Amino acid sequence: xxxxxxxxxxxxxxxxxxxxxxxxxxxxxxxxxxxxxxxxxxxxxxxxxxxxxxxxxxxxxxxxxxxxxxxxxxxxxxxxxxxxxxxxxxxxxxxxxxxxxxxxxxxxxxxxxxxxxxxxxxxxxxxxxxxxxxxxxxxxxxxxxxxxxxxxxxxxxxxxxxxxxxxxxxxxxxxxxxxxxxxxxxxxxxxxxxxxxxxxxxxxxxxxxxxxxxxxxxxxxxxxxxxxxxxxxxxxxxxxxxxxxxxxxxxxxxxxxxxxxxxxxxxxxxxxxxxxxxxxxxxxxxxxxxxxxxxxxxxxxxxxxxxxxxxxxxxxxxxxxxxxxxxxxxxxxxxxxxxxxxxxxxxxxxxxxxxxxxxxxxxxxxxxxxxxxxxxxxxxxxxxxxxxxxxxxxxxxxxxxxxxxx
Numbered sequence: 001x002x003x004x005x006x007x008x009x010x011x012x013x014x015x016x017x018x019x020x021x022x023x024x025x026x027x028x029x030x031x032x033x034x035x036x037x038x039x040x041x042x043x044x045x046x047x048x049x050x051x052x053x054x055x056x057x058x059x060x061x062x063x064x065x066x067x068x069x070x071x072x073x074x075x076x077x078x079x080x081x082x083x084x085x086x087x088x089x090x091x092x093x094x095x096x097x098x099x100x101x102x103x104x105x106x107x108x109x110x111x112x113x114x115x116x117x118x119x120x121x122x123x124x125x126x127x128x129x130x131x132x133x134x135x136x137x138x139x140x141x142x143x144x145x146x147x148x149x150x151x152x153x154x155x156x157x158x159x160x161x162x163x164x165x166x167x168x169x170x171x172x173x174x175x176x177x178x179x180x181x182x183x184x185x186x187x188x189x190x191x192x193x194x195x196x197x198x199x200x201x202x203x204x205x206x207x208x209x210x211x212x213x214x215x216x217x218x219x220x221x222x223x224x225x226x227x228x229x230x231x232x233x234x235x236x237x238x239x240x241x242x243x244x245x246x247x248x249x250x251x252x253x254x255x256x257x258x259x260x261x262x263x264x265x266x267x268x269x270x271x272x273x274x275x276x277x278x279x280x281x282x283x284x285x286x287x288x289x290x291x292x293x294x295x296x297x298x299x300x301x302x303x304x305x306x307x308x309x310x311x312x313x314x315x316x317x318x319x320x321x322x323x324x325x326x327x328x329x330x331x332x333x334x335x336x337x338x339x340x341x342x343x344x345x346x347x348x349x350x351x352x353x354x355x356x357x358x359x360x361x362x363x364x365x366x367x368x369x370x371x372x373x374x375x376x377x378x379x380x381x382x383x384x385x386x387x388x389x390x391x392x393x394x395x396x397x398x399x400x401x402x403x404x405x406x
Contacts, residue, residue, distance in 0.1 A: 251326070278373040371384070
C-alpha cells in the first residue's frame with residue numbers, strides 16, 4: 001500500500017468502511033511483520049534477565065496462544081522459586097501473549113513480617129484495654145472505700161467530741177458539788193445525816209471513775225529539750241506515739257480575772273486546730289488541761305499529798321486542795337525550720353543572683369491555701385503574722401520547706 005502515494009482516501013483496492021473509521025478518523029494502511037532472535041533470551045543470556053538474578057529475583061517467561069492453537073508454555077525460568085509470582089508484565093501480540101513474572105523472596109518476607117506485627121499490635125491492644133478496664137474498676141472501688149473511710153472517720157470524730165463534752169459537763173457538775181463539800185468539810189461527819197454522807201461517797205466514787213477514764217484517754221507525752229520561751233508559755237520538743245512533736249505548755253493562774261473565759265478560749269483553739277487537717281495548717285494532735293493544786297500551809301503540794309496534783313478526791317484528806325493554776329498542754333505538729341520570721345532574718349529567700357521570687361510565691365501560696373481552708377470551715381485566725389507561720393522541711397524542689405499556719 002506504500003507504493004501508492006497518490007492514494008489519499010484509502011489504500012488501493014480497499015473499500016471505505018473496513019479501511020477508514022469516520023468516528024475515530026483512523027485509517028488502515030497494511031501489515032508490518034518483524035523477526036526477533038530469541039536464542040539469547042531462551043538461553044538466559046539476556047543482560048536484563050541477568051540483572052534480575054543479580055538482584056536476588058526469580059523470573060519466568062511464558063507464552064499463551066489463542067484458543068484452538070498450542071497451549072501456554074514456559075519459555076525460560078531462572079531462580080530458586082520461579083513458579084511464584086510477586087509482579088508480572090504481559091506483552092500482547094497478534095495471536096499470542098508473552099508474560100514475564102518476577103518473584104522477590106525479600107518482599108515476601110516483609111509481607112509475612114508485616115502480618116505478624118499487625119497481629120502483635122492487635123493482641124497488645126486487647127491486653128492494654130483489659131488492663132485499663134481493670135485499672136478503672138480498681139480506681140472506682142478505691143474511691144468507694146475512701147468515701148466509706150471518710151464517713152467512718154467523721155462519725156468517730158463526732159463521737160469523740162460528744163464524749164469529751166459529756167465528761168466536761170460531768171466534771172463541771174461535780175465541781176459545783178465540790179464547793180458545797182468544802183463548806184462542810186470542817187464539820188464532823190457525825191453531824192452529817194446518813195443521806196448526806198451517802199451522797200458525798202457517791203460523788204467521790206463518780207469523780208474517781210471519771211478521772212480514771214480521762215487518764216486512760218490521755219497518752220503519755222515525753223517532753224525533751226526546750227525550743228522556745230515567751231509570754232505565751234514554753235515550747236518543748238517531745239515524743240507522742242513515736243512521733244516527733246512540739247509540746248506547748250501554758251500556765252493559766254487560777255485566780256485571774258476572766259479565767260473561765262480564757263480557759264474556754266484555749267480549749268476552743270485546741271479543739272478547732274485538732275479538727276482542721278490541711279497540709280498548710282499546723283495540726284494539733286492532742287490537748288489536755290490539768291488543774292495544779294496548792295496546799296494552804298505548804299504552797300504547791302509535795303509528796304505528802306502528791307506532787308502538783310491534777311485531781312483531788314472528796315474524801316477526808318487533811319490537805320486543803322485549792323487550785324493554784326491550770327496547765328494547758330498542747331501537742332502540736334513539729335516544724336523543724338522554726339518560723340517564717342526567723343527564716344526571713346536568716347535570708348531564706350536570698351540567692352547570689354538576688355531575691356528568689358519563685359520561693360516567695362510558693363510561700364505566699366501555702367499561706368493563702370491555709371487561710372482559704374480556715375475560712376471555708378468558718379474559722380477566723382485574727383493573728384496572722386510571720387511568727388505564727390512555721391516552716392517544715394520538705395523534699396520538694398523549690399524553697400525546700402512547707403509553710404504551715406499556726
